């Protein structure tokens with residue numbers, strides 16, 4: 001569907017958990033106060049929301065977090081989502097440390113694309129950024145995902161000391177796009193120092209004067225791509241701060257607790273969990289035999305064809321999506337949660 005600005009909203013990012021096994025310094029260096037399990041959406045609840053999303057025009061879903069693979073059963077969720085008519089693509093954004101053990105099940109379930117977050121190829125720096133000595137595992141995960149036939153992108157948050165030349169070398173040797181993301185003033189990101197992609201692009205151009213703009217479509221996102229002749233993958237710049245792309249924004253986000261967020265910058269959106277669970281309680285009262293389990297399929301009436309409350313709430317929230325973010329005026333940011341809670 002289109003929002004009030006006329007933007008077509010086709011892409012839903014789903015945070016399946018706010019938990020993570022890493023402690024990235026710009027994200028959750030000291031961990032977070034995790035949401036209780038009972039407050040997290042069940043897979044069935046996520047499926048119901050995704051089904052309504054598909055009815056409203058969502059075609060692509062990305063699982064993220066926290067670390068999505070820190071939650072058990074992601075293949076099961078992917079399978080549920082892949083079965084929804086209209087959902088064409090399922091992607092995942094992960095730190096890569098838990099990928100290899102579960103990769104065959106993820107692929108079998110229908111995962112199409114994987115974005116692996118990796119800020120450095122230096123083992124010591126990796127440990128300093130993430131709190132864990134796991135660079136070799138992430139590199140093995142990239143190779144394993146490529147070997148399994150997945151489309152792979154590597155995302156690096158651009159920092160003043162990012163060794164971008166070394167990061168770009170990944171795209172030379174492997175068919176992966178290496179993308180640099182500008183740090184956003186969300187959560188801990190407010191206390192970290194990022195770097196402008198404009199500045200980075202200037203440096204890349206100096207080093208590679210033969211750099212060409214790559215107009216081919218690489219996905220549904222806002223990255224601008226460049227090609228270095230002879231490199232297998234492209235270089236992408238995601239310039240949320242210095243290249244505001246709000247006018248072409250096509251996404252909304254679902255937090256792990258079921259809040260449909262329409263912009264990273266603000267708390268705008270709607271509490272879908274309340275609708276799902278409120279409705280279920282009502283149904284249980286009427287039927288007189290409440291179900292104990294949060295995950296059972298028998299509870300799926302809340303988003304059934306006869307029930308439009310969820311659909312209406314989502315449609316209203318999407319229609320009212322803010323026109324643009326206000327990262328350049330930090331005093332106007334109303335989002336108080338960190339990136340791990342809102343799904344990056």
Ligand code: SAM
Nearest residue numbers: 027065066067093094095117183184189339344
């Ligand atoms: N744990 C997974 C991962 O790291 O890929 C998924 C969640 S993480 C919040 C999603 C992405 O957000 C990662 O690429 C991470 O580097 C990025 N990120 C976290 N905080 C950020 C910030 N303040 N600004 C820009 N990107 C950020």
Ligand code: SF4
Nearest residue numbers: 020022024027066095
């Ligand atoms: Fe975890 Fe991802 Fe946040 Fe790093 S960026 S702490 S991997 S959620």
